[in-house]
Amino acid sequence: MTTGEGAPAGTARPAPAGGRADWLAGVLDVIPGGAVVLNPIYDSAYRIADFEIEYANAETEDPTGLRGPEIAGRRMLRDYPTPGTPDFFVALVRVLDTGIPLHRNLEEYETVDEHGERTTASFRVHAARVAHRLLITYQRLDRDSTFAGQLETVQRLADFGWATWSPRDDEIAWSDHMYELLDRDPRDGPIALADLPGYVVAGDRAAVAELVRAGLAGESAEKEFRVHKNGGVRHLRLLLEPVRDSEGGIASIRGLTRDLTRRRRAEQALTATREIMQMQRRQMAEERHVALQLQRAILPEIPGTSPDRDGYQVAVRYLPAEAEGRVGGDWYDVTALPDERVLVAVGDVAGHGLRASAGMARLRGALGGLAVTGRTVSELLGWLNEVVLQLPDDTTATAVIAHLDPHTRTLAWAQAGHPVPVLVRGGAATTLEPPAGILLGATDRPGFALSVEQLYPGDLVLLYTDGLVERRGHDYDEGMSALLAAARDCSGSDPERDIQRVLDALTSPNAEDDTCLLALRVGAPPTRS
Structure with a gap:
């Protein structure tokens, strides 16, 4: 600490000669x-x-x-x-x-x-x-200055900026983050609305010029466009909203700009992954007929497996609810991974017809490309949630995804608002304890928990969609009770026969919803390396 030089205790330090200036x-x-x-x-x-x-x-x-x-x-x-x-x-x-x-x-x-x-x-x-x-x-x-600082923080964190153009007096006001979004030095000041097309990528200038025309004409309008930024491009969406005076004239034009760059980059990365997956499938089946390729895109073939050779055996059945040629949103996937685990999945996109089929194809396609990353099934569900958020009309979907390790006979699984798998063991049938997970597309921060189940030789695991247990005039609990009763009669020795036994007990010729049922039988550890 600073010390005095002879100053008496409790007194101020002597001032330099001349006293206070x-x-x-x-x-x-x-x-x-x-x-x-x-x-x-x-x-x-x-x-x-x-x-x-x-x-x-x-x-x-x-x-x-x-x-x-x-x-x-x-x-x-x-x-x-x-x-x-x-x-x-x-x-x-x-x-x-x-x-x-x-x-x-x-x-x-x-x-x-x-x-x-x-x-x-x-x-x-x-x-x-x-x-x-x-x-x-x-x-x-004061409260206003504190609020302004908080607003600037929100704009920076949410990647949006605001602007106000006043055509009558040529006054323009931009928030600090607006300069950042348009890569403009604040010392140069804001730009006129009419000059905005000159700041965007050449291919987007016509669209932005139309946006500006609409805004100056007093119309509410919005467009997405790109601007150059650090050798790359930034994706922005600008919303223009007129503010009218008491006589109905345009007093000012407010603009809100949102940075969509991260979302568009995620979409591009996902598209690239899907394209690689599609190319691999085409190379494997290029000699097959186009009609067979379409069938496999909707109902992929399950590779032949043996509980003695592979350590597991899989059977699956899909029953569409509508007339031939109008598939629904139920889907499944079985993929042998490079690390000798097997990925099994069953899902359901809400709705029926072409829209549900398109959503199902996007989900299955994305999962096929992402599965080879080796990431956990809960992480895979998180990525699929991003895919569903990009689908039109507030689409939602459910799914259950699992990794089976044939060597350790462990089943690591996660679910997104999906019916819980059924475990058949020793003549008893029970539902697995579900980890936390909500519908795909319900929120952009869902969080999916991971659950691990130890299986034993002879165990049978049933994955299914809600069409198997939901019927008009019957509640969900009735359907689940019927499923568990039918599952108790499954021997576990032949998944194909077990699937047919369950379907005979629960389905009707005029089912109102798609039905997908996948049976996974666990055997002894595989003999192959």
Whole structure:
């Protein structure tokens, strides 16, 4: 800490020859906001024990209502002992010791309002060492300035900016983040709305020119376009909304710009993954007929498996609800992975017909490309959620995805609002305990938990869609009870026969919904390497 040089305890340190400079007082009197000069007070050990106010300008007001010269002679710790004072005091001592200026926000500092009532307020404080004293200036942060700062933070975090164009007086106002989005130096100022097409990628100028025309004509309009940024492009969406005066004329035009770059890049990465997967499938089946390729895109063949050779056996059945040629949104997938695990999945896109079929194809296609990454099934569901969020008309879907390790006979699975798998073991049928997971497409931050089940040779796991257990006029619990009763009759030795047994017990020729049922039988560890 700073020490005195012979200063008696409890007194201010002697000022340099000439006393307080009159010019400093003159400067403080014209500074906007409060400004004070503090003299250090020393104890018997020559340590700073307090600060005394030597001078305060007319803008300075203390918590008791005293202003300017009335405050002179008062001390910081003795006369203003608020909760935040000790920490602030230590910071001021450090400024006097080091000469390094201080810039700090004081939150909830006690003061007096315009009615003379004690209250708390926030201040922006600056402190600097001047001729063995401290010069302190401060400005009160009113609610509007605090809100403006918070708004700027929100704009930065959410990647949006706002602008206002006033055609009558040629006034333009942009938020700070608007400059960042359009890659424009704030020192150059904002640009006129009519000049906006010149700042976008050439291929988007016609669309932006039409947007500007609509905005200047008093129409609400929005467009997505690209601008150049650091050697690449940034994807933006601009919404223009007119503000009319009392006579119906255009007083101003408000604009809200949103940065969509991360979303578009995610879509492009997913598209690239899907294209690689599609190319691999075409190479494997190029000699087959186009009609067979279409059939496999809708109902992929399940490779032949043996519980003795592979450690598992899979059978699957899909029953469409509508007339031939109009498939629904139920889907399944079975994929042997490079690490000898097998991925099994069953899902359901809401609805029927071509729209549901298109959604199903996108989900299955995405999963086929993402599965080879080796990531957990809960992470795969998170990626599929991003895919569903991009589908039109607020599409939602359900799915259950599992990784079976034939060597350890563990089943790692996750679900997204999907019916829970059934485990058949030793003549008993039970549902697995579901990990947390909600519908795909319900939210952009879903969170899918992972569950691991230890299986044993002879176990049979049934994955299915809701069409198997839901029937008009019957509640869901009735359907589940019927499924468990039928599953108890499954032997587990032949998944194909077990599937047919369950379907015979639960389905009818005129089922109102698609039905997909996948049976996974677990055998001994595989003999192949």
